[in-house]
Amino acid sequence: MARQRQNIQQIQEIAQNTFGYESLKPEQQEVIEAILAGHDTLAIMPTGSTN
Structure with a gap:
């Protein structure tokens, strides 16, 4: 847990x-x-948005 933090x-x-x-x-x-955990990852995230 400390390592994750x-x-x-x-x-x-x-x-x-x-x-x-x-x-x-x-x-x-x-x-x-x-x-970082070594999992195959696909992320589709919107672009051009504001906070």
């Missing part, structure tokens, strides 16, 4: 430092976690 924190930091995002949406976080 560390991964989430690292993902958030990368999103902030690389892309300037304050935070990821829960669905974005879920997709990234699945990829």
Whole structure:
């Protein structure tokens, strides 16, 4: 569990430092976690939307 929290924190930091995002949406976080866990992942997400 502590490792998962560390991964989430690292993902958030990368999103902030690389892309300037304050935070990821829960669905974005879920997709990234699945990829990092080695699961085959297909994510279809809308583009051009605002927060």
